[in-house]
Amino acid sequence: MLKPLWRTVLILTVALVITGCNIVNTPSKSNTSGSSKTTPAEISKSFADIPIASGDTVDVDKSLLLNSGDQWIGRAVLRSTQNMEDAFAYYQAKMAEYGWMTVTSVQSKVSVLTFEKGSRVATVQIEGGGMRSSYISVTVSPREAYK
Numbered sequence: 001m002l003k004p005l006w007r008t009v010l011i012l013t014v015a016l017v018i019t020g021c022n023i024v025n026t027p028s029k030s031n032t033s034g035s036s037k038t039t040p041a042e043i044s045k046s047f048a049d050i051p052i053a054s055g056d057t058v059d060v061d062k063s064l065l066l067n068s069g070d071q072w073i074g075r076a077v078l079r080s081t082q083n084m085e086d087a088f089a090y091y092q093a094k095m096a097e098y099g100w101m102t103v104t105s106v107q108s109k110v111s112v113l114t115f116e117k118g119s120r121v122a123t124v125q126i127e128g129g130g131m132r133s134s135y136i137s138v139t140v141s142p143r144e145a146y147k
Helices: 002-025 040-046 084-097
Strands: 064-066 073-080 101-106 110-117 120-128 134-142
Touching: 084 101, 084 110, 084 120, 084 134
Parallel strands: none
Antiparallel strands: 064 073, 073 134, 101 110, 110 120, 120 134
8 A cells, every 4th residue: 555655756756856957957048148248338337427447347246236327326346456545546536527526535444435426425435455456335325415
């Protein structure tokens, strides 16, 4: 009596495993073209009103973008080829070219620059990333209204 039951359970288990493997290994139709990757130029356009140096790359996994173009808010996380001092000088000079006004800046082991533009505030945080590189985080958020 138990042998037919075990045989049925075994057959069902094997069938489910085979079916499950087949589903997992089946590529989705949306990924078969291979063109779903976003190019660095498209990413830079998304963060339209902040400077991104030519050798810098955006870490998409750590970045957050709400909206795009000139009204985006969120965080752009960059891996820069510039050392901390050069990155600090770059953002201090270039943010003004994009319409941002300097509020305050502190250059130290972790440098912070704060800017404002219209109804938004941008904070640039620069940390060392090795011998000749740095990590840059640009956070843009709405400015709170004063009462």
